[in-house]
Amino acid sequence: MSTDSWAQAVDEQEAAAESIGSLQIKDKPEENGTANAALATTATTTTTTTSTNTAAASATTPAKTGGGEGDKTGEEDDKDDKAAQSLLNKLIRSNLVNTTNQVEVLQRDPNSPLYSVKSFEELRLKPQLLQGVYAMGFNRPSKIQENALPMMLAEPPQNLIAQSQSGTGKTAAFVLAMLSHVDPNNKFPQALCVSPTYELALQTGKVIEQMGKHYSEVKLVYAIRGNKLQRGTQLQEQVVIGTPGTMLDWCLKFKFIDPKKIKVFVLDEADVMIATQGHQDQSIRIQRMLPKQCQMLLFSATFEETVWNFAQRIVPDPNIIKLKREEETLDTIKQYYVLCNSKEEKFMALCNIYGAITIAQAMIFCHTRKTAGWLAGELSREGHQVALLSGEMQVEQRAAVIDRFRDGKEKVLVTTNVCARGIDVEQVSVVINFDLPVDRDGNPDNETYLHRIGRTGRFGKRGLAINMVDSRFSMNVLNKIQDHFNKKIEKLDTDDLDEIEKIAG
Numbered sequence: 176m177s178t179d180s181w182a183q184a185v186d187e188q189e190a191a192a193e194s195i196g197s198l199q200i201k202d203k204p205e206e207n208g209t210a211n212a213a214l215a216t217t218a219t220t221t222t223t224t225t226s227t228n229t230a231a232a233s234a235t236t237p238a239k240t241g242g243g244e245g246d247k248t249g250e251e252d253d254k255d256d257k258a259a260q261s262l263l264n265k266l267i268r269s270n271l272v273n274t275t276n277q278v279e280v281l282q283r284d285p286n287s288p289l290y291s292v293k294s295f296e297e298l299r300l301k302p303q304l305l306q307g308v309y310a311m312g313f314n315r316p317s318k319i320q321e322n323a324l325p326m327m328l329a330e331p332p333q334n335l336i337a338q339s340q341s342g343t344g345k346t347a348a349f350v351l352a353m354l355s356h357v358d359p360n361n362k363f364p365q366a367l368c369v370s371p372t373y374e375l376a377l378q379t380g381k382v383i384e385q386m387g388k389h390y391s392e393v394k395l396v397y398a399i400r401g402n403k404l405q406r407g408t409q410l411q412e413q414v415v416i417g418t419p420g421t422m423l424d425w426c427l428k429f430k431f432i433d434p435k436k437i438k439v440f441v442l443d444e445a446d447v448m449i450a451t452q453g454h455q456d457q458s459i460r461i462q463r464m465l466p467k468q469c470q471m472l473l474f475s476a477t478f479e480e481t482v483w484n485f486a487q488r489i490v491p492d493p494n495i496i497k498l499k500r501e502e503e504t505l506d507t508i509k510q511y512y513v514l515c516n517s518k519e520e521k522f523m524a525l526c527n528i529y530g531a532i533t534i535a536q537a538m539i540f541c542h543t544r545k546t547a548g549w550l551a552g553e554l555s556r557e558g559h560q561v562a563l564l565s566g567e568m569q570v571e572q573r574a575a576v577i578d579r580f581r582d583g584k585e586k587v588l589v590t591t592n593v594c595a596r597g598i599d600v601e602q603v604s605v606v607i608n609f610d611l612p613v614d615r616d617g618n619p620d621n622e623t624y625l626h627r628i629g630r631t632g633r634f635g636k637r638g639l640a641i642n643m644v645d646s647r648f649s650m651n652v653l654n655k656i657q658d659h660f661n662k663k664i665e666k667l668d669t670d671d672l673d674e675i676e677k678i679a680g
Protein backbone atom coordinates (compact mmCIF):
# COMPACT_ATOMS: atom_id res chain seq x y z
CA MET A 176 0.00 0.00 0.00
CA SER A 177 1.35 3.37 -0.87
CA THR A 178 0.44 6.97 -0.18
CA ASP A 179 -1.77 7.79 2.77
CA SER A 180 -3.38 4.45 3.53
CA TRP A 181 -2.61 4.80 7.21
CA ALA A 182 -4.25 8.19 7.43
CA GLN A 183 -7.20 6.83 5.56
CA ALA A 184 -7.50 3.97 8.01
CA VAL A 185 -7.52 6.45 10.86
CA ASP A 186 -10.19 8.50 9.15
CA GLU A 187 -12.28 5.40 8.61
CA GLN A 188 -11.99 4.42 12.25
CA GLU A 189 -12.98 7.91 13.31
CA ALA A 190 -15.91 7.86 10.93
CA ALA A 191 -17.01 4.48 12.23
CA ALA A 192 -16.86 5.69 15.82
CA GLU A 193 -18.81 8.84 14.95
CA SER A 194 -21.47 6.98 13.02
CA ILE A 195 -22.25 4.37 15.68
CA GLY A 196 -24.45 6.82 17.55
CA SER A 197 -26.49 7.64 14.50
CA LEU A 198 -26.74 4.37 12.64
CA GLN A 199 -29.57 4.18 10.18
CA ILE A 200 -30.37 0.94 8.47
CA LYS A 201 -31.26 1.44 4.82
CA ASP A 202 -32.06 -0.96 2.03
CA LYS A 203 -29.21 -1.13 -0.42
CA PRO A 204 -30.49 0.20 -3.75
CA GLU A 205 -30.48 -2.40 -6.49
CA GLU A 206 -28.23 -1.76 -9.46
CA ASN A 207 -30.86 -2.47 -12.09
CA GLY A 208 -34.02 -1.20 -13.60
CA THR A 209 -36.45 -2.97 -11.27
CA ALA A 210 -38.71 -1.26 -8.76
CA ASN A 211 -36.99 -0.44 -5.51
CA ALA A 212 -38.49 0.91 -2.34
CA ALA A 213 -35.38 2.79 -1.24
CA LEU A 214 -35.08 4.55 -4.57
CA ALA A 215 -38.72 5.41 -4.84
CA THR A 216 -38.46 7.64 -1.80
CA THR A 217 -35.55 9.72 -3.05
CA ALA A 218 -35.78 12.81 -5.22
CA THR A 219 -35.80 12.42 -8.97
CA THR A 220 -33.75 14.57 -11.31
CA THR A 221 -34.94 14.40 -14.88
CA THR A 222 -32.11 15.06 -17.27
CA THR A 223 -34.04 16.22 -20.31
CA THR A 224 -32.30 19.50 -20.84
CA THR A 225 -30.73 19.07 -24.24
CA SER A 226 -31.63 17.84 -27.64
CA THR A 227 -29.55 14.71 -27.43
CA ASN A 228 -31.26 13.60 -24.29
CA THR A 229 -34.41 11.59 -23.92
CA ALA A 230 -37.41 11.90 -21.71
CA ALA A 231 -36.60 8.43 -20.45
CA ALA A 232 -33.33 9.58 -18.98
CA SER A 233 -34.32 10.14 -15.41
CA ALA A 234 -32.20 9.43 -12.41
CA THR A 235 -32.28 9.59 -8.66
CA THR A 236 -30.06 11.97 -6.75
CA PRO A 237 -26.45 10.84 -6.57
CA ALA A 238 -25.47 8.56 -3.74
CA LYS A 239 -22.72 9.74 -1.45
CA THR A 240 -19.31 9.08 -2.93
CA GLY A 241 -17.29 11.00 -0.42
CA GLY A 242 -15.71 7.93 1.16
CA GLY A 243 -14.88 7.64 4.82
CA GLU A 244 -18.01 5.73 5.73
CA GLY A 245 -17.22 3.29 8.44
CA ASP A 246 -19.43 0.41 7.41
CA LYS A 247 -17.79 -0.62 4.19
CA THR A 248 -15.30 -3.20 3.14
CA GLY A 249 -11.80 -2.04 2.29
CA GLU A 250 -12.43 -2.83 -1.36
CA GLU A 251 -15.46 -0.60 -1.55
CA ASP A 252 -13.61 2.16 0.24
CA ASP A 253 -10.81 1.97 -2.24
CA LYS A 254 -13.24 2.06 -5.13
CA ASP A 255 -15.21 4.91 -3.61
CA ASP A 256 -12.04 6.81 -2.92
CA LYS A 257 -10.81 6.49 -6.49
CA ALA A 258 -14.21 7.22 -7.97
CA ALA A 259 -14.66 10.22 -5.68
CA GLN A 260 -11.23 11.53 -6.59
CA SER A 261 -11.94 11.14 -10.27
CA LEU A 262 -15.29 12.89 -9.97
CA LEU A 263 -13.75 15.65 -7.88
CA ASN A 264 -11.14 16.24 -10.55
CA LYS A 265 -13.81 16.50 -13.20
CA LEU A 266 -15.89 18.89 -11.13
CA ILE A 267 -13.06 21.27 -10.36
CA ARG A 268 -11.26 21.11 -13.68
CA SER A 269 -11.46 24.29 -15.67
CA ASN A 270 -9.47 23.26 -18.74
CA LEU A 271 -7.11 20.86 -20.39
CA VAL A 272 -4.08 19.66 -18.44
CA ASN A 273 -1.10 20.46 -20.61
CA THR A 274 1.90 18.20 -20.60
CA THR A 275 5.14 18.46 -22.47
CA ASN A 276 5.74 14.71 -22.40
CA GLN A 277 5.65 12.84 -25.66
CA VAL A 278 2.95 10.34 -26.46
CA GLU A 279 4.09 6.75 -26.80
CA VAL A 280 2.23 4.79 -29.50
CA LEU A 281 2.33 1.03 -29.99
CA GLN A 282 0.52 -0.01 -33.12
CA ARG A 283 -1.20 -3.30 -33.69
CA ASP A 284 0.13 -3.29 -37.20
CA PRO A 285 3.59 -1.72 -37.07
CA ASN A 286 3.66 -1.51 -40.89
CA SER A 287 0.67 0.77 -41.20
CA PRO A 288 1.52 4.46 -41.25
CA LEU A 289 1.09 6.36 -38.02
CA TYR A 290 -1.27 9.25 -38.42
CA SER A 291 -1.41 12.17 -36.12
CA VAL A 292 -3.42 15.32 -36.64
CA LYS A 293 -2.77 18.89 -35.62
CA SER A 294 -6.26 20.17 -36.36
CA PHE A 295 -9.83 18.93 -36.02
CA GLU A 296 -10.49 19.75 -39.70
CA GLU A 297 -8.02 17.06 -40.77
CA LEU A 298 -10.28 14.46 -39.19
CA ARG A 299 -13.09 15.11 -41.66
CA LEU A 300 -15.66 15.09 -38.91
CA LYS A 301 -19.34 15.52 -39.69
CA PRO A 302 -20.01 19.29 -39.79
CA GLN A 303 -22.43 18.99 -36.87
CA LEU A 304 -19.67 17.45 -34.75
CA LEU A 305 -17.05 19.97 -35.80
CA GLN A 306 -19.51 22.65 -34.74
CA GLY A 307 -19.88 20.87 -31.40
CA VAL A 308 -16.10 20.74 -30.94
CA TYR A 309 -15.75 24.45 -31.59
CA ALA A 310 -18.75 25.27 -29.43
CA MET A 311 -16.88 23.59 -26.58
CA GLY A 312 -14.00 25.96 -27.16
CA PHE A 313 -11.54 23.39 -28.51
CA ASN A 314 -9.21 24.92 -31.07
CA ARG A 315 -6.88 22.01 -31.65
CA PRO A 316 -6.55 18.42 -30.52
CA SER A 317 -4.81 17.74 -27.21
CA LYS A 318 -1.64 15.63 -27.15
CA ILE A 319 -3.45 12.35 -26.67
CA GLN A 320 -6.18 13.31 -29.15
CA GLU A 321 -3.61 13.98 -31.90
CA ASN A 322 -2.87 10.26 -32.11
CA ALA A 323 -5.97 8.67 -30.63
CA LEU A 324 -8.53 10.37 -32.86
CA PRO A 325 -7.16 9.24 -36.25
CA MET A 326 -6.89 5.70 -34.89
CA MET A 327 -10.41 5.69 -33.49
CA LEU A 328 -11.96 7.24 -36.59
CA ALA A 329 -10.07 5.02 -39.07
CA GLU A 330 -11.84 2.61 -41.40
CA PRO A 331 -11.96 -0.19 -40.52
CA PRO A 332 -12.18 0.95 -36.86
CA GLN A 333 -9.21 0.18 -34.70
CA ASN A 334 -9.19 -1.04 -31.13
CA LEU A 335 -7.42 1.15 -28.63
CA ILE A 336 -6.14 1.12 -25.08
CA ALA A 337 -5.18 4.63 -23.99
CA GLN A 338 -3.65 5.83 -20.77
CA SER A 339 -3.01 9.39 -19.72
CA GLN A 340 -3.57 11.37 -16.59
CA SER A 341 -6.89 12.92 -15.76
CA GLY A 342 -7.70 16.06 -17.70
CA THR A 343 -5.71 15.36 -20.85
CA GLY A 344 -8.70 14.98 -23.17
CA LYS A 345 -9.56 11.27 -23.17
CA THR A 346 -13.29 11.71 -22.61
CA ALA A 347 -13.64 14.27 -25.37
CA ALA A 348 -11.76 11.90 -27.69
CA PHE A 349 -13.95 8.85 -27.22
CA VAL A 350 -17.14 10.90 -27.21
CA LEU A 351 -16.16 12.20 -30.61
CA ALA A 352 -15.47 8.66 -31.81
CA MET A 353 -18.83 7.37 -30.54
CA LEU A 354 -20.78 10.20 -32.12
CA SER A 355 -18.89 9.81 -35.40
CA HIS A 356 -19.56 6.10 -35.72
CA VAL A 357 -23.29 5.94 -35.06
CA ASP A 358 -25.80 6.22 -37.86
CA PRO A 359 -28.65 8.56 -36.86
CA ASN A 360 -30.99 6.88 -39.37
CA ASN A 361 -30.81 3.66 -37.41
CA LYS A 362 -33.03 3.94 -34.37
CA PHE A 363 -31.29 1.52 -32.06
CA PRO A 364 -28.22 1.57 -29.79
CA GLN A 365 -24.93 1.44 -31.65
CA ALA A 366 -22.46 2.86 -29.11
CA LEU A 367 -22.16 1.78 -25.48
CA CYS A 368 -20.03 3.44 -22.85
CA VAL A 369 -19.57 2.07 -19.34
CA SER A 370 -18.38 4.22 -16.44
CA PRO A 371 -17.58 3.00 -12.91
CA THR A 372 -20.18 5.02 -11.03
CA TYR A 373 -23.50 6.72 -11.47
CA GLU A 374 -21.96 10.16 -11.01
CA LEU A 375 -19.12 9.55 -13.46
CA ALA A 376 -21.63 8.27 -16.03
CA LEU A 377 -23.62 11.49 -15.63
CA GLN A 378 -20.47 13.58 -16.15
CA THR A 379 -19.56 11.74 -19.34
CA GLY A 380 -23.19 11.99 -20.46
CA LYS A 381 -22.90 15.75 -20.14
CA VAL A 382 -19.91 15.75 -22.49
CA ILE A 383 -21.86 13.65 -25.01
CA GLU A 384 -24.74 16.13 -24.77
CA GLN A 385 -22.44 19.12 -25.26
CA MET A 386 -20.48 17.64 -28.11
CA GLY A 387 -23.67 16.45 -29.81
CA LYS A 388 -25.48 19.73 -29.31
CA HIS A 389 -25.62 20.43 -33.06
CA TYR A 390 -26.27 16.82 -33.98
CA SER A 391 -29.78 16.47 -32.66
CA GLU A 392 -30.60 13.38 -34.75
CA VAL A 393 -28.37 11.37 -32.42
CA LYS A 394 -29.96 10.59 -29.09
CA LEU A 395 -28.49 9.50 -25.78
CA VAL A 396 -29.95 7.42 -22.96
CA TYR A 397 -28.59 6.75 -19.46
CA ALA A 398 -28.37 3.12 -18.28
CA ILE A 399 -28.10 3.96 -14.60
CA ARG A 400 -29.94 2.92 -11.50
CA GLY A 401 -33.22 4.70 -11.11
CA ASN A 402 -33.86 4.88 -14.83
CA LYS A 403 -36.64 2.35 -15.04
CA LEU A 404 -37.96 1.36 -18.43
CA GLN A 405 -41.08 -0.66 -19.25
CA ARG A 406 -40.42 -4.31 -19.90
CA GLY A 407 -40.35 -4.97 -23.63
CA THR A 408 -38.93 -1.52 -24.45
CA GLN A 409 -36.67 -1.42 -27.49
CA LEU A 410 -34.36 1.53 -27.15
CA GLN A 411 -34.33 3.97 -30.07
CA GLU A 412 -31.32 5.97 -28.89
CA GLN A 413 -28.05 5.45 -30.71
CA VAL A 414 -25.79 6.08 -27.70
CA VAL A 415 -26.07 4.50 -24.24
CA ILE A 416 -23.96 5.59 -21.27
CA GLY A 417 -24.21 3.77 -17.97
CA THR A 418 -22.77 1.69 -15.19
CA PRO A 419 -21.79 -1.94 -15.85
CA GLY A 420 -24.55 -3.55 -13.73
CA THR A 421 -27.43 -1.70 -15.33
CA MET A 422 -25.88 -1.91 -18.78
CA LEU A 423 -25.53 -5.68 -18.44
CA ASP A 424 -29.14 -6.00 -17.31
CA TRP A 425 -30.34 -3.88 -20.21
CA CYS A 426 -28.47 -6.13 -22.64
CA LEU A 427 -29.02 -9.52 -21.05
CA LYS A 428 -31.96 -9.57 -18.68
CA PHE A 429 -34.31 -6.91 -20.07
CA LYS A 430 -33.06 -6.98 -23.67
CA PHE A 431 -33.61 -3.24 -24.10
CA ILE A 432 -30.37 -3.28 -26.11
CA ASP A 433 -29.40 -5.74 -28.82
CA PRO A 434 -25.66 -6.18 -28.18
CA LYS A 435 -25.15 -7.69 -31.62
CA LYS A 436 -25.85 -4.30 -33.20
CA ILE A 437 -23.20 -2.43 -31.23
CA LYS A 438 -20.42 -0.84 -33.29
CA VAL A 439 -18.43 0.92 -30.55
CA PHE A 440 -17.85 -0.16 -26.96
CA VAL A 441 -16.05 2.21 -24.60
CA LEU A 442 -14.83 1.29 -21.16
CA ASP A 443 -13.90 4.46 -19.31
CA GLU A 444 -11.82 4.84 -16.14
CA ALA A 445 -10.59 1.26 -16.19
CA ASP A 446 -8.43 1.89 -13.12
CA VAL A 447 -11.47 2.90 -11.09
CA MET A 448 -13.52 0.10 -12.61
CA ILE A 449 -11.21 -2.70 -11.56
CA ALA A 450 -11.28 -1.62 -7.94
CA THR A 451 -14.59 -3.49 -7.75
CA GLN A 452 -14.57 -7.13 -8.70
CA GLY A 453 -18.24 -7.05 -9.70
CA HIS A 454 -17.69 -4.29 -12.22
CA GLN A 455 -14.83 -6.07 -13.83
CA ASP A 456 -16.87 -9.22 -14.39
CA GLN A 457 -19.92 -7.30 -15.57
CA SER A 458 -17.84 -5.35 -18.08
CA ILE A 459 -16.30 -8.53 -19.41
CA ARG A 460 -19.74 -10.14 -19.71
CA ILE A 461 -21.01 -7.16 -21.72
CA GLN A 462 -17.96 -7.27 -23.93
CA ARG A 463 -18.49 -10.99 -24.62
CA MET A 464 -21.96 -10.30 -26.06
CA LEU A 465 -20.68 -7.81 -28.64
CA PRO A 466 -19.87 -8.73 -32.23
CA LYS A 467 -16.26 -9.48 -33.13
CA GLN A 468 -15.98 -6.45 -35.41
CA CYS A 469 -17.20 -4.06 -32.69
CA GLN A 470 -14.62 -1.39 -31.94
CA MET A 471 -13.34 -1.74 -28.37
CA LEU A 472 -11.86 1.28 -26.63
CA LEU A 473 -10.50 1.40 -23.10
CA PHE A 474 -9.26 4.43 -21.16
CA SER A 475 -7.43 4.72 -17.90
CA ALA A 476 -5.60 7.41 -15.96
CA THR A 477 -3.09 4.90 -14.58
CA PHE A 478 -1.64 1.68 -15.85
CA GLU A 479 -0.71 -0.76 -13.12
CA GLU A 480 -0.44 -4.42 -13.98
CA THR A 481 -4.01 -5.15 -12.81
CA VAL A 482 -5.37 -2.48 -15.15
CA TRP A 483 -3.28 -3.81 -17.99
CA ASN A 484 -4.48 -7.40 -17.45
CA PHE A 485 -8.07 -6.23 -17.43
CA ALA A 486 -7.53 -4.03 -20.49
CA GLN A 487 -6.23 -6.97 -22.49
CA ARG A 488 -9.35 -8.99 -21.67
CA ILE A 489 -11.61 -6.18 -22.86
CA VAL A 490 -9.68 -5.06 -25.94
CA PRO A 491 -8.38 -7.70 -28.35
CA ASP A 492 -5.51 -6.76 -30.70
CA PRO A 493 -5.17 -3.29 -29.28
CA ASN A 494 -3.28 -0.26 -30.40
CA ILE A 495 -1.81 1.32 -27.30
CA ILE A 496 -1.29 4.99 -26.55
CA LYS A 497 0.41 6.18 -23.39
CA LEU A 498 1.15 9.68 -22.24
CA LYS A 499 3.58 9.89 -19.36
CA ARG A 500 2.73 12.02 -16.37
CA GLU A 501 4.65 15.24 -15.93
CA GLU A 502 7.38 14.56 -13.40
CA GLU A 503 7.22 16.46 -10.15
CA THR A 504 10.50 17.75 -8.86
CA LEU A 505 11.86 19.25 -5.68
CA ASP A 506 14.50 21.32 -7.45
CA THR A 507 12.71 24.64 -7.18
CA ILE A 508 11.43 24.12 -3.65
CA LYS A 509 13.01 25.30 -0.42
CA GLN A 510 12.39 22.79 2.33
CA TYR A 511 12.52 23.45 6.07
CA TYR A 512 11.62 21.69 9.26
CA VAL A 513 10.53 23.06 12.60
CA LEU A 514 11.09 21.23 15.91
CA CYS A 515 8.14 21.17 18.32
CA ASN A 516 6.87 19.07 21.22
CA SER A 517 3.12 18.96 20.71
CA LYS A 518 0.39 19.90 18.29
CA GLU A 519 -0.17 23.11 20.29
CA GLU A 520 3.48 24.02 19.76
CA LYS A 521 3.17 23.24 16.10
CA PHE A 522 0.24 25.61 15.94
CA MET A 523 2.27 28.32 17.69
CA ALA A 524 5.10 27.82 15.21
CA LEU A 525 2.60 28.20 12.41
CA CYS A 526 1.34 31.46 13.89
CA ASN A 527 4.91 32.74 14.13
CA ILE A 528 5.52 31.92 10.49
CA TYR A 529 2.34 33.69 9.49
CA GLY A 530 3.34 36.65 11.64
CA ALA A 531 6.70 36.99 9.95
CA ILE A 532 6.11 36.40 6.27
CA THR A 533 3.36 37.13 3.80
CA ILE A 534 1.83 33.92 2.58
CA ALA A 535 -0.52 34.36 -0.35
CA GLN A 536 -2.05 30.91 -0.15
CA ALA A 537 -1.04 27.81 1.73
CA MET A 538 -2.13 24.21 1.98
CA ILE A 539 -1.71 22.51 5.33
CA PHE A 540 -1.74 18.73 5.52
CA CYS A 541 -2.78 16.85 8.64
CA HIS A 542 -2.78 13.16 9.32
CA THR A 543 -6.32 12.80 10.56
CA ARG A 544 -9.61 14.54 10.09
CA LYS A 545 -9.70 15.29 13.77
CA THR A 546 -6.42 17.23 13.71
CA ALA A 547 -7.47 19.01 10.52
CA GLY A 548 -10.75 20.08 12.11
CA TRP A 549 -9.00 21.25 15.27
CA LEU A 550 -6.35 23.19 13.37
CA ALA A 551 -8.89 24.85 11.09
CA GLY A 552 -10.79 25.99 14.18
CA GLU A 553 -7.67 27.39 15.84
CA LEU A 554 -6.58 29.22 12.71
CA SER A 555 -10.01 30.76 12.26
CA ARG A 556 -9.92 31.96 15.85
CA GLU A 557 -6.64 33.67 15.00
CA GLY A 558 -8.45 35.54 12.24
CA HIS A 559 -7.38 33.51 9.20
CA GLN A 560 -9.77 32.79 6.39
CA VAL A 561 -9.64 29.02 6.45
CA ALA A 562 -11.11 26.36 4.18
CA LEU A 563 -11.36 22.80 5.47
CA LEU A 564 -11.52 19.72 3.28
CA SER A 565 -12.71 16.82 5.32
CA GLY A 566 -13.44 13.16 4.67
CA GLU A 567 -17.10 13.27 5.60
CA MET A 568 -17.88 15.89 2.95
CA GLN A 569 -19.64 14.84 -0.21
CA VAL A 570 -17.71 15.24 -3.42
CA GLU A 571 -19.79 18.21 -4.54
CA GLN A 572 -19.09 19.96 -1.23
CA ARG A 573 -15.38 19.29 -1.59
CA ALA A 574 -15.45 20.69 -5.12
CA ALA A 575 -17.14 23.84 -3.83
CA VAL A 576 -14.46 24.26 -1.12
CA ILE A 577 -11.67 23.85 -3.66
CA ASP A 578 -13.33 26.28 -6.04
CA ARG A 579 -13.55 28.93 -3.32
CA PHE A 580 -9.92 28.39 -2.39
CA ARG A 581 -8.81 28.60 -6.00
CA ASP A 582 -10.75 31.83 -6.36
CA GLY A 583 -8.78 33.17 -3.41
CA LYS A 584 -11.81 33.48 -1.13
CA GLU A 585 -9.85 31.62 1.53
CA LYS A 586 -6.11 31.86 2.00
CA VAL A 587 -5.47 28.65 3.90
CA LEU A 588 -6.67 25.18 2.99
CA VAL A 589 -6.43 22.62 5.77
CA THR A 590 -6.84 19.04 4.65
CA THR A 591 -5.98 15.41 5.09
CA ASN A 592 -4.17 13.83 2.22
CA VAL A 593 -7.08 11.54 1.48
CA CYS A 594 -9.13 14.53 0.43
CA ALA A 595 -6.50 16.43 -1.45
CA ARG A 596 -4.79 13.68 -3.39
CA GLY A 597 -4.62 14.40 -7.07
CA ILE A 598 -5.89 17.95 -6.79
CA ASP A 599 -3.97 20.70 -8.51
CA VAL A 600 -4.21 24.15 -7.03
CA GLU A 601 -1.54 25.93 -8.96
CA GLN A 602 -1.25 29.19 -7.12
CA VAL A 603 -0.25 27.62 -3.79
CA SER A 604 3.21 28.85 -2.88
CA VAL A 605 3.56 27.33 0.57
CA VAL A 606 2.84 23.80 1.72
CA ILE A 607 2.95 22.93 5.38
CA ASN A 608 3.15 19.35 6.53
CA PHE A 609 1.57 19.71 9.95
CA ASP A 610 2.05 15.95 10.05
CA LEU A 611 4.58 14.20 7.85
CA PRO A 612 3.20 11.63 5.42
CA VAL A 613 3.64 8.01 6.50
CA ASP A 614 2.08 4.81 5.23
CA ARG A 615 0.01 2.30 7.20
CA ASP A 616 3.17 0.77 8.66
CA GLY A 617 4.53 4.12 9.76
CA ASN A 618 7.16 4.27 7.04
CA PRO A 619 7.89 7.57 5.29
CA ASP A 620 5.61 8.00 2.31
CA ASN A 621 7.99 9.63 -0.17
CA GLU A 622 5.56 9.58 -3.05
CA THR A 623 2.97 11.53 -1.10
CA TYR A 624 5.61 13.95 0.18
CA LEU A 625 6.69 14.67 -3.38
CA HIS A 626 3.13 15.05 -4.54
CA ARG A 627 2.17 17.39 -1.69
CA ILE A 628 5.04 19.77 -1.95
CA GLY A 629 5.77 19.28 -5.68
CA ARG A 630 2.71 21.37 -6.39
CA THR A 631 4.35 24.52 -5.00
CA GLY A 632 7.29 24.62 -7.37
CA ARG A 633 5.46 24.23 -10.66
CA PHE A 634 6.00 26.11 -13.89
CA GLY A 635 9.31 27.59 -12.83
CA LYS A 636 7.87 29.14 -9.67
CA ARG A 637 9.77 28.85 -6.42
CA GLY A 638 7.97 27.04 -3.67
CA LEU A 639 8.32 26.74 0.06
CA ALA A 640 7.67 23.63 2.13
CA ILE A 641 7.67 23.57 5.92
CA ASN A 642 7.60 20.32 7.86
CA MET A 643 6.51 20.12 11.48
CA VAL A 644 8.45 17.59 13.54
CA ASP A 645 7.12 16.75 17.01
CA SER A 646 8.77 13.50 18.05
CA ARG A 647 11.79 11.32 17.58
CA PHE A 648 9.62 9.22 15.30
CA SER A 649 8.75 12.10 13.02
CA MET A 650 12.38 13.29 13.03
CA ASN A 651 13.31 9.85 11.82
CA VAL A 652 10.68 10.04 9.08
CA LEU A 653 12.00 13.44 8.03
CA ASN A 654 15.57 12.17 7.85
CA LYS A 655 14.53 9.27 5.70
CA ILE A 656 12.61 11.57 3.34
CA GLN A 657 15.66 13.81 3.15
CA ASP A 658 17.89 10.83 2.31
CA HIS A 659 15.46 9.50 -0.23
CA PHE A 660 15.38 12.70 -2.27
CA ASN A 661 18.95 13.58 -1.47
CA LYS A 662 17.88 17.18 -0.85
CA LYS A 663 18.69 19.01 2.34
CA ILE A 664 15.80 20.01 4.57
CA GLU A 665 17.02 22.96 6.64
CA LYS A 666 16.15 23.56 10.27
CA LEU A 667 14.06 26.65 10.95
CA ASP A 668 13.81 28.34 14.34
CA THR A 669 10.32 29.80 14.43
CA ASP A 670 11.06 31.79 17.59
CA ASP A 671 13.52 33.87 15.60
CA LEU A 672 11.55 36.29 13.42
CA ASP A 673 14.61 37.42 11.46
CA GLU A 674 15.33 33.85 10.50
CA ILE A 675 11.79 33.27 9.32
CA GLU A 676 11.83 36.44 7.28
CA LYS A 677 14.92 35.18 5.46
CA ILE A 678 13.17 32.10 4.11
CA ALA A 679 10.69 34.22 2.21
CA GLY A 680 13.44 35.91 0.22
Ligand SMILES: Nc1ncnc2c1ncn2[C@@H]1O[C@H](COP(=O)(O)OP(=O)(O)OP(=O)(O)O)[C@@H](O)[C@H]1O
Binds near residue numbers: 270272316341346
Ligand atom coordinates in the same frame (compact mmCIF):
# COMPACT_ATOMS: atom_id res chain seq x y z
N1 LIG B 1 -8.74 19.65 -27.62
C1 LIG B 1 -9.11 20.31 -26.53
N2 LIG B 1 -8.93 21.64 -26.44
C2 LIG B 1 -9.30 22.34 -25.34
N3 LIG B 1 -9.88 21.77 -24.26
C3 LIG B 1 -10.09 20.45 -24.29
C4 LIG B 1 -9.73 19.64 -25.42
N4 LIG B 1 -10.07 18.36 -25.15
C5 LIG B 1 -10.62 18.36 -23.92
N5 LIG B 1 -10.65 19.60 -23.41
C6 LIG B 1 -11.14 20.04 -22.07
O1 LIG B 1 -10.16 19.67 -21.13
C7 LIG B 1 -10.75 19.14 -19.96
C8 LIG B 1 -10.28 17.71 -19.77
O2 LIG B 1 -10.72 16.90 -20.84
P1 LIG B 1 -11.31 15.44 -20.62
O3 LIG B 1 -12.36 15.44 -19.56
O4 LIG B 1 -11.67 14.91 -21.94
O5 LIG B 1 -10.01 14.72 -20.04
P2 LIG B 1 -9.87 13.24 -19.50
O6 LIG B 1 -8.49 12.81 -19.83
O7 LIG B 1 -11.00 12.42 -20.01
O8 LIG B 1 -10.00 13.40 -17.95
P3 LIG B 1 -10.61 12.29 -16.95
O9 LIG B 1 -9.69 11.13 -16.97
O10 LIG B 1 -10.64 13.01 -15.64
O11 LIG B 1 -11.97 11.98 -17.48
C9 LIG B 1 -12.25 19.28 -20.15
O12 LIG B 1 -12.65 20.49 -19.53
C10 LIG B 1 -12.42 19.34 -21.65
O13 LIG B 1 -13.57 20.06 -22.02
